Amino acid sequence: MLAEIDHELAISPPDGESHHVLYNVAWHGSWMFDGLAPAILERLGNARPSPVNLGYLLTIINRSSLPEAAARALAARKAKAIKHDLIAPIWFAHWCGFDPEVAIPALTSRLAELKAPGLQTQFAMRFLTSLVGGRRIGTGFAPRGYRQVRYMKELLLLMHRYIRHADDIERAGKGAFSPGLRDDAQEARNALLSFIIETPGKEAFLALMDVAADHPDAESRPWAAYRAKNKAAQDADFTPWTVQQIREFAFELERTPANHHELWDLAVDRLTNLKNDLEGGDASLAPILALAPGETAVRNFIGGWCRDRAAGRYVIPQEEEMADAKRPDLRFHGVGFDGPVPVELKLADAWTGPKLFERLENQLCGDYLRDVRSSRGIFALVYKGEKSWWEHPAGGRMESFEALLEELRKHWNIFSTKLANVEDIAVIGIDLTWRSIAAGSAQD
Numbered sequence: 001m002l003a004e005i006d007h008e009l010a011i012s013p014p015d016g017e018s019h020h021v022l023y024n025v026a027w028h029g030s031w032m033f034d035g036l037a038p039a040i041l042e043r044l045g046n047a048r049p050s051p052v053n054l055g056y057l058l059t060i061i062n063r064s065s066l067p068e069a070a071a072r073a074l075a076a077r078k079a080k081a082i083k084h085d086l087i088a089p090i091w092f093a094h095w096c097g098f099d100p101e102v103a104i105p106a107l108t109s110r111l112a113e114l115k116a117p118g119l120q121t122q123f124a125m126r127f128l129t130s131l132v133g134g135r136r137i138g139t140g141f142a143p144r145g146y147r148q149v150r151y152m153k154e155l156l157l158l159m160h161r162y163i164r165h166a167d168d169i170e171r172a173g174k175g176a177f178s179p180g181l182r183d184d185a186q187e188a189r190n191a192l193l194s195f196i197i198e199t200p201g202k203e204a205f206l207a208l209m210d211v212a213a214d215h216p217d218a219e220s221r222p223w224a225a226y227r228a229k230n231k232a233a234q235d236a237d238f239t240p241w242t243v244q245q246i247r248e249f250a251f252e253l254e255r256t257p258a259n260h261h262e263l264w265d266l267a268v269d270r271l272t273n274l275k276n277d278l279e280g281g282d283a284s285l286a287p288i289l290a291l292a293p294g295e296t297a298v299r300n301f302i303g304g305w306c307r308d309r310a311a312g313r314y315v316i317p318q319e320e321e322m323a324d325a326k327r328p329d330l331r332f333h334g335v336g337f338d339g340p341v342p343v344e345l346k347l348a349d350a351w352t353g354p355k356l357f358e359r360l361e362n363q364l365c366g367d368y369l370r371d372v373r374s375s376r377g378i379f380a381l382v383y384k385g386e387k388s389w390w391e392h393p394a395g396g397r398m399e400s401f402e403a404l405l406e407e408l409r410k411h412w413n414i415f416s417t418k419l420a421n422v423e424d425i426a427v428i429g430i431d432l433t434w435r436s437i438a439a440g441s442a443q444d
Contacts, residue, residue, distance in 0.1 A: 001025065001032060002039055009043075012050050015086065026056035030063060037064035044074060051086045055130065058094055062143055072098040079106065085114075089123050093130035097142030100151040108158060117162075124162035125185035128155075132188035149199055149420075153207040156192040161216045163189050197231055202375075203420035205231050238262075256313045260339030261423075263314060264376040267332045267341045268426045270306050271380055279434040286432040290384045295347050298382050299329050302345065306330070328368045329380075342368035343378040348429070353390035353398060356381070357411055365422050375423040379412075381405065385433035405429040 001021065008020040025032060040057050049057060061071050075095040082088045092110065096103040107127065114120045131142045146155065163185050193211075196204050208228035215221045238261075245255040257263040278286045285301075292298050307316050315333045330343035344364040346356060360379050369377050383401045390398045398404045408427045416422065 001029075002036060005036070005040070006043075009047060009049050009053060012053055014048075015050055022053055022056045026059045033060050033064035034066075037061050037066040041066060041070060041074065044078075048084075048087065051090060051126070054087060054090050058090070058142070062094075062097075068098065068143075076102070079103070085119060085123055086126065089126035090130045093127050093142045096127075096131060096146050096151075096155075098145055100146040100148070100154075104151065104154050104158070111158075111162060120162045121164075121167075122181075124159055125181050128159055128163070128188045129181065129184045131155075132191050133184075147195060149196055149203045149207045152192050152195050153210060156189070156196070156211060157214055157216065159189045159192065160220070165217050165220055193227075197227060200235060201420075202235075202423050205235065206417060206420050252311075254311070254313070257334050257337075259337060260334070260341070260374065260376065263332055263334045263339060264341045264378075264424070264426075266313060267306075267343065267378060268428070270309060271302075271343070271378060271428050271430075273309075274302065274305055275428060275430045278430055278432060284435050286435050289382075290432040295329075295345065295350070298347060299345050302380070302382075303330050306332075339373045340371070341376060341378065342374060343380055344368065345380045345382070348381045348383045348390075348401060348404065349386040353404065353407075354393040356390070356404070356408065357393050360408060360412065360425070360427075361415060365419055365425065369422050372421075375421060376425070377422070378426045378428060379408065381408075381427070381429045383429065383431045383433065401429060401431055 004021045005025070008022050025036070037060055040060055044054075044057060044061075072095070075091055075098055079088065079091040079095045082091060088110070092103065092107050096107065111120050111123060114123055131146065146152065168186050169182055196207050196211075205228055208224055208231060212221050212224035212228055215224055239259065241249075241255065242258065245258065249255045254266070255262075257266050278284050278289065289298065289301060292301070303316050303318075310316070313335065315335070316330055317333065328342040329345035332341040332343070334340075342364065344359065346359060348356070351359070364377050364379055369375065381401075381404070389400070390404050392398055392407060398407055405427055412425045412427065416425070
């Protein structure tokens with residue numbers, strides 16, 4: 001079979017295909033890929049097949065068990081060296097599929113080097129259809145390493161710069177047509193946007209907001225903002241409750257969390273209930289807790305209170321240590337899934353304002369939420385009444401505990417747009433002086 005492929009490559013026209021065995025091997029001969037791939041990779045080091053045949057050869061390589069490093073190195077070398085406008089885009093697509101972080105800036109530079117707008121558009125269309133695919137050629141033959149939100153956003157903005165929406169061909173309602181490269185490129189470009197929209201999570205929402213701000217076509221920006229808003233609404237929807245959860249809630253007014261988001265909701269409820277109990281309960285232990293000597297004692301009390309009310313719905317291990325030897329104050333672990341919720345606990349009286357802001361940003365969000373399983377956390381502050389004000393990192397003073405909490409929440413809302421991996425943070429404050437203040441006010 002390899003001899004037949006060599007013969008086909010030798011007789012194929014430089015810009016066409018010979019319809020011999022290569023097409024059939026690429027589409028129907030997957031059982032041969034592992035045996036053919038090493039020899040094909042060696043031949044591609046020097047051969048210059050036609051664009052179509054190159055696509056077939058790369059399909060064989062990418063779907064074989066050949067080590068990725070060799071194919072990646074060849075793609076990078078070929079993309080940098082080849083100037084042929086029909087072949088180079090295919091190698092760039094191959095390279096981008098392996099190593100988008102390096103390949104996308106190189107592609108941007110190559111497109112800028114092509115001074116003629118027509119050449120830029122042709123290069124971009126051939127690259128994109130090779131990467132993503134199209135109606136006539138099916139899925140692209142490049143690897144899927146580019147299918148991460150940040151890379152798809154970069155490619156979407158770059159492709160819109162050269163495959164302009166204003167130049168699109170409108171086929172709807174115009175009768176039969178034979179699709180060409182432009183049709184495939186338009187569909188592939190639109191597919192990049194669909195990939196982002198269909199990816200769940202905050203990172204995809206922020207990417208759509210970036211597209212709305214930076215889209216080369218100003219008229220398309222409102223549409224991108226509209227899609228971002230719709231995505232936010234869809235992502236905000238809760239997952240459907242199971243029959244067991246409905247039954248459980250009917251009897252106990254609570255349900256066992258089934259995922260990380262639901263566990264975070266329950267953890268926030270638990271700590272909010274504790275806050276209400278300490279600040280307003282008839283049997284409040286706030287006066288006793290206010291005498292605790294430090295954060296360790298307060299943490300042990302809060303952890304024990306939450307454990308006593310777990311009802312089998314979560315677990316809070318004692319002294320849990322992370323891989324970097326750091327220990328979050330508390331971590332709620334769900335039952336039946338792996339998505340812990342970290343809680344960073346601070347005595348507000350023992351910390352300066354700037355340090356509390358820094359702990360929220362760097363310790364909770366930067367350290368404890370690096371784990372890919374966790375995207376939501378809680379920043380809990382306990383106030384014992386030993387401090388009356390806190391300095392603000394931006395200047396000025398926060399004259400009360402409530403003002404401190406409000407500014408921390410504002411700070412999270414501001415810098416949350418920079419943290420695609422952190423979905424949400426709840427800032428909860430427990431004021432141990434509230435009972436005595438309320439009692440004093442009543443006597444007055």
